[in-house]
Amino acid sequence: MVRRSTPVPRSRRPSAVTAVLLGILGAREARAYEGEVTATTIGQGYQLRRFDDRGGSVMLARRRVTQLVGAEISDLVPSDWTHGGERNLVFFSSQLRFDYDFGDYSRGAPGGTSRIRELADPSQAGQQFDLLHATLSVRNGAGFLDADLGRQVVIDHFDYFALDGLDLRARVLPWLVIEGMAGLEVRGEHAFGTDHFELDGTSAGSRDPLNCAGVVSGRCPDQADALAPVAGGALSLERLGPLDARVSYRRTWSRTAGYRSAVVQEALLPSGLADVRPEGAVDEEKLSLFSRLSLGWLYPYAGLRWNLLVGAVDELAAGLDADLPGGQRASAGYAYLLPTFEGDSIWNVFSRGAYQDARARWEVPVPAAGGTAHVRAHTRVYEEAPGSPGGRWDRVEWGAGTGLRRRTALALAQLDGEVRGGFGGLRAGADGLLLTSLRRVDLEGRLSLLYFRSDLEPDRQSGLAFGAQAGTRFQLARGVFAHLVLEENVNRVVGHETRALAILDLTLGTQSSPRGPYAGTLGAVGAWR
Numbered sequence: 001m002v003r004r005s006t007p008v009p010r011s012r013r014p015s016a017v018t019a020v021l022l023g024i025l026g027a028r029e030a031r032a033y034e035g036e037v038t039a040t041t042i043g044q045g046y047q048l049r050r051f052d053d054r055g056g057s058v059m060l061a062r063r064r065v066t067q068l069v070g071a072e073i074s075d076l077v078p079s080d081w082t083h084g085g086e087r088n089l090v091f092f093s094s095q096l097r098f099d100y101d102f103g104d105y106s107r108g109a110p111g112g113t114s115r116i117r118e119l120a121d122p123s124q125a126g127q128q129f130d131l132l133h134a135t136l137s138v139r140n141g142a143g144f145l146d147a148d149l150g151r152q153v154v155i156d157h158f159d160y161f162a163l164d165g166l167d168l169r170a171r172v173l174p175w176l177v178i179e180g181m182a183g184l185e186v187r188g189e190h191a192f193g194t195d196h197f198e199l200d201g202t203s204a205g206s207r208d209p210l211n212c213a214g215v216v217s218g219r220c221p222d223q224a225d226a227l228a229p230v231a232g233g234a235l236s237l238e239r240l241g242p243l244d245a246r247v248s249y250r251r252t253w254s255r256t257a258g259y260r261s262a263v264v265q266e267a268l269l270p271s272g273l274a275d276v277r278p279e280g281a282v283d284e285e286k287l288s289l290f291s292r293l294s295l296g297w298l299y300p301y302a303g304l305r306w307n308l309l310v311g312a313v314d315e316l317a318a319g320l321d322a323d324l325p326g327g328q329r330a331s332a333g334y335a336y337l338l339p340t341f342e343g344d345s346i347w348n349v350f351s352r353g354a355y356q357d358a359r360a361r362w363e364v365p366v367p368a369a370g371g372t373a374h375v376r377a378h379t380r381v382y383e384e385a386p387g388s389p390g391g392r393w394d395r396v397e398w399g400a401g402t403g404l405r406r407r408t409a410l411a412l413a414q415l416d417g418e419v420r421g422g423f424g425g426l427r428a429g430a431d432g433l434l435l436t437s438l439r440r441v442d443l444e445g446r447l448s449l450l451y452f453r454s455d456l457e458p459d460r461q462s463g464l465a466f467g468a469q470a471g472t473r474f475q476l477a478r479g480v481f482a483h484l485v486l487e488e489n490v491n492r493v494v495g496h497e498t499r500a501l502a503i504l505d506l507t508l509g510t511q512s513s514p515r516g517p518y519a520g521t522l523g524a525v526g527a528w529r
């Protein structure tokens with residue numbers, strides 16, 4: 001038997017290198033990582049009024065530019081390393097933000113210890129950059145361990161915070177999870193730090209050197225610049241029958257703002273001003289408990305947070321959610337909040353009054369209107385500080401409201417009315433909202449009418465307020481949207497106010513969104529679809 005072969009042109013014959021690569025790929029499964037880099041640029045331009053030393057007004061321009069850069073790498077470990085062949089067992093995620101103001105607002109704003117902390121200080125290297133998060137994460141490691149290493153935001157039932165460190169969660173039983181964490185609190189004064197997650201009341205140092213206990217080279221120490229270690233843990237019960245519960249503990253401490261260095265202490269020895277302040281102190285120490293039950297159509301919950309630093313319960317919550325027959329839903333809740341601050345803050349001395357809040361809501365379908373209706377009510381009690389002349393229960397606010405909402409494939413309509421009285425004065429009014437979409441144009445309109453009367457100045461701070469807002473989003477091209485918002489407010493206090501806002505929204509590349517790729521990032525109407 002004679003076989004005939006057709007000659008292969010030289011340009012189409014596999015080379016030796018290609019043959020070797022094909023052999024390797026054929027004998028072994030290829031490994032690959034998945035990576036994604038995203039970039040978002042936000043520009044803002046507007047003006048703010050500032051009063052000079054002679055009482056005149058000056059308009060300062062803001063030209064803000066914010067750049068967000070995110071990077072994610074997933075599938076760092078091959079699936080054959082895992083027990084069940086899971087993907088994405090190890091991954092990395094990060095986001096960096098650059099924020100700067102190129103207008104004259106920064107130059108005209110106060111500087112030194114009186115500077116506005118929101119603004120970046122060009123004299124401090126790295127302060128224009130914020131590393132929002134950067135974590136190397138493991139999920140279901142060895143079948144039971146989750147871990148996050150790096151800068152991360154931790155969310156608890158009563159608060160949230162950020163730390164540079166390690167967070168470990170081990171599922172020792174199908175219903176029992178043990179968690180431990182340790183690291184440093186993220187503070188805005190550190191390079192690549194952000195002050196969004198700092199403890200409430202973190203001090204930047206005394207502005208008066210005469211009252212500063214730790215003067216060094218003519219300035220007071222900056223408490224916000226101190227390293228603040230944080231450590232804690234939690235014990236969680238997950239799906240133990242109808243019960244979910246969690247107990248968590250966290251402690252943060254740092255160098256005290258009044259601590260004098262050894263050099264300063266030695267210099268003060270001749271004057272007899274010895275330093276008796278500790279070198280370090282606790283900034284916060286909190287213990288919280290939260291539980292929730294799933295009893296068919298009833299979902300009761302309760303929780304509290306004990307602030308060990310001030311020796312009091314500073315937050316408490318309890319309530320009940322219910323899924324009723326016929327698509328009805330009801331909820332009722334109670335909350336107690338005592339404002340507390342970090343241990344170095346003087347605001348713990350002045351803020352002693354708490355408030356209590358109770359709310360209820362009932363929602364029912366309305367087939368005739370093709371939507372849902374609801375009624376709601378609330379009351380809030382502002383407690384006076386102990387010993388104050390006003391008493392404890394003389395500041396009570398109350399309110400009630402109702403609303404009707406209808407959603408169709410092309411539009412969303414909503415009508416709402418509310419009245420509030422008691423402490424603060426009287427407010428009563430209604431507003432209507434309409435959202436619709438016509439091909440590449442989304443339209444939004446809102447009208448509101450409000451009567452108000454302040455209990456402090458009922459003659460001057462009272463009257464009717466009328467508001468009208470209109471907005472549109474137009475798709476200019478694939479991934480390019482133009483937004484325009486107009487607003488007019490009329491009342492006897494300020495006369496009339498007119499505002500206009502225009503935004504050009506560019507989305508380059510695909511975007512993970514429920515509305516699909518190239519959908520833009522600022523669409524107001526897309527949220528109700």
